[in-house]
Amino acid sequence: xxxxxxxxxxxxxxxxxxxxxxxxxxxxxxxxxxxxxxxxxxxxxxxxxxxxxxxxxxxxxxxxxxxxxxxxxxxxxxxxxxxxxxxxxxxxxxxxxxxxxxxxxxxxxxxxxxxxxxxxxxxxxxxxxxxxxxxxxxxxxxxxxxxxxxxxxxxxxxxxxxxxxxxxxxxxxxxxxxxxxxxxxxxxxxxxxxxxxxxxxxxxxxxxxxxxxxxxxxxxxxxxxxxxxxxxxxxxxxxxxxxxxxxxxxxxxxxxxxxxxxxxxxxxxxxxxxxxxxxxxxxxxxxxxxx
Numbered sequence: 001x002x003x004x005x006x007x008x009x010x011x012x013x014x015x016x017x018x019x020x021x022x023x024x025x026x027x028x029x030x031x032x033x034x035x036x037x038x039x040x041x042x043x044x045x046x047x048x049x050x051x052x053x054x055x056x057x058x059x060x061x062x063x064x065x066x067x068x069x070x071x072x073x074x075x076x077x078x079x080x081x082x083x084x085x086x087x088x089x090x091x092x093x094x095x096x097x098x099x100x101x102x103x104x105x106x107x108x109x110x111x112x113x114x115x116x117x118x119x120x121x122x123x124x125x126x127x128x129x130x131x132x133x134x135x136x137x138x139x140x141x142x143x144x145x146x147x148x149x150x151x152x153x154x155x156x157x158x159x160x161x162x163x164x165x166x167x168x169x170x171x172x173x174x175x176x177x178x179x180x181x182x183x184x185x186x187x188x189x190x191x192x193x194x195x196x197x198x199x200x201x202x203x204x205x206x207x208x209x210x211x212x213x214x215x216x217x218x219x220x221x222x223x224x225x226x227x228x229x230x231x232x233x234x235x236x237x238x239x240x241x242x243x244x245x246x247x248x249x250x251x252x253x254x255x256x257x258x259x260x261x262x263x264x265x266x267x268x269x270x271x272x273x274x275x276x277x278x279x280x281x282x283x284x285x286x287x288x289x290x291x
Contacts, residue, residue, distance in 0.1 A: 010239075011243050014236060014239040014240040014243060015174060015240055015243060015244075017233075017236050017240065018174070018175070018176070018177040018237070018240045019177050021177055021231055021232055021233070021236075021237065022230070022231075022232050022282065023176070023177055023198055023229055023230055023231055024075075024198055024204070024229070024230050025075045025158075025197070025198070025204070025205045025207075025227060025228075025229055026071070026075065026076075026227075026228040026229060026230055026280060026285065027065065027067075027071070027075060027076045027077060027078045027227070027228050028075075028077050028078065028097070028158055028224075028225075028226070028227050028228075029077075029078045029080060029225035029226050029227075029228065030077070030078075030079065030080065030141070030223055030224045030225050031079075031080045031081070031082065031085070031088050031222070031223050031224075031225065032079050032080070032081055032088075032138075032139045033081070033085065033086035033087050033088065033138075033139055034081070034086065034138070035053075035062055035063075035064055035079060035081035037138055038064075038079055038137065038138060038139065039053075039064055039066065039079070041114065041116065041137055041138055042066050042077075042137070043066070044110070044114055045107070045110050045111045045114045045116055045135075046099060046107070046111075046143070047068070047107070047110075048066040048067055048068060048077075048155075049066065049067065049068065049069075050064060050065075050066055051065040051066060051067060051070070051071060051076060052064070052065045053065075060082065060083040060084075061080055061081060061082045061083060062080075062081045062083075063078055063079060063080045063081070064078075064079045065077070065078050065079075066079065067155055068154040068155055071289055072286070072289065073152075074152070074153060074155070075153055075155050075156075075204075075205035076155065077097070077155065078228075080225070087139075088139065088221065088222050088223035089219075089221035089222050089223060090139075090140055090141065090221045090223040090224065091218065091219040091220045091221025091222075091223070091224070092161070092218045092219045092221075093160065093161045093218030093219060093220050093221075093273070093274075093275075094141075094159075094160060094161075094220075094221065094223070094224040095142070095159030095160060095161055095208070095210055096134070096141070096142035096143060096144050096157075096159045097141065097142075097143050097144070097155065097157060097158055097159070098143065098144040098145070098146055098155075098156050098157030098158075098159070098208075099143055099144070099145055099146070099154055099155055099156065100146045100147075100148035100151050100153075100154050100156045100202075101145060101146070101147065101148065101154065102147070102148070102149065102150060103147075104122045104131055104132075104133055104145050104146070104147040105122055107145055108121070108122055108133045108135060108145060111135045116135050116136065116137065116138075117135065117136040118133065118134070118135055118136075119134040119135065119136055119142065120132070120133050120134035121133060122145070122147070130146065130147070131146075131147035132144055132145060132146050132147070133145040139223070140223075141223075144157065144159070148202065149202075151202055151203065152203060152204070153203065153204045153205045155205060156201065156204075156205050156206065157201075157205065157206055157207075157208050158205070158206075158207055158208070158227060159193075159207075159208040159209075159210060160207065160208070160209060160210070160273070160275055161209075161210045161211070161212065161215070161218050161273075162209050162210065162211055162272075162273045162275075163211070163215065163216035163217055163218070163272075163273055164211070164216065164272070165183075165192055165194055165209060165211035167248055167249070167272055168194070168209050168211075168271065168272065168273065169183075169194050169196065169209070170248060171244060171248045171249075171250070171271055171272055172196045172207065172209075172271075173196075174240070174244045174247075174248075175240060175241045175244035175245070175250075175269075175271075176229060176277070177198075178196040178197055178198060178207070179196065179197060179198065179199075180194065180195075180196060181194075181195040181196065181197055181200065181201055181206065182194070182195050182201075183195075190212060190213040190214075191210055191211060191212045191213065192210070192211045192213075193208055193209065193210045193211075194208075194209045194211075195207070195208055195209075196209060207227075218273070220274055220275075225276065226268070226275075226276035226277060226278050227275075227276075227277055227278070228277075228278045228279075228280050229277060229278070229279055229280070230279075230280055230281075230282040230285060231279045231280065231281065231282060232281075232282055232283075233281070234256040234257075234265045234266060234267045234279055234280070234281050235256045235267075237256070237267060237279045238252070238255065238256040238267040238279070241267070241269050241279075245269065248272050249271075249272035250269055250270050250271050250272050251269060251270045252267070252268075252269045253268045253269055253270060253276065254266065254267055254268035254269075254278075255267065258284075262288065263284065264280060264281060264284040264285060264287075264288050265280075265281040265284050266278055266279060266280050266281065267279050
């Protein structure tokens with residue numbers, strides 16, 4: 001059998017390296033119209049904690065990180081407020097976030113009392129055992145509430161709609177080293193979902209990729225931003241992403257390297273559906289949290 005060319009060997013090594021890279025989902029970034037209002041809603045209704053907040057007047061924005069535990073070990077949300085902008089278009093592609101709780105009725109009632117909108121009352125999933133509800137935050141973002149035993153990752157899902165589910169599964173496996181956890185087809189509702197993550201979905205945060213029968217494109221709006229994922233080497237990660245993009249589609253939006261002024265090394269890209277992912281150097285991220 002003929003040996004691989006140096007280029008092919010390098011590509012193979014890059015893709016193999018992804019499988020052993022130490023990765024986890026760090027945070028989701030999205031825009032809100034009133035930062036203090038959203039912080040109040042998330043802390044009082046969802047039980048999240050405000051982890052850190054910063055104002056960048058020279059860039060005319062503020063952001064806040066919220067979650068159920070430390071950023072050192074848990075997935076969190078990064079809320080961004082741009083000066084003078086009080087409303088955003090969420091678009092048709094973004095689906096929802098999800099929160100796991102031991103007492104779904106209490107959480108939903110807390111949302112109701114605080115003036116939040118309940119879009120689906122707590123109840124079992126048709127044909128399944130899970131008990132869920134859906135609520136809406138002040139900016140219109142949907143949160144699925146899931147009844148679940150205690151979990152290390154209460155902020156447990158980010159749902160995005162995609163135009164080709166098999167392509168997306170392959171992309172996230174090869175480019176990001178995620179595991180394909182399960183696929184569920186619901187022909188009665190004309191959609192299929194695939195769960196992707198770095199551990200089982202009751203143990204960590206996962207991506208829920210949804211394909212609606214016959215729909216290949218969605219509007220992205222300008223509200224939801226991206227997910228950030230840790231990596232031990234942004235340069236090797238970028239090499240693998242480039243190879244997968246050439247095969248499956250997507251676009252590199254930021255070459256690997258340090259962010260000016262912060263020196264945290266990152267690389268960023270769009271997946272085949274245009275969803276943005278940022279890969280962040282793990283050591284740099286930990287140092288940034290300590291500064």
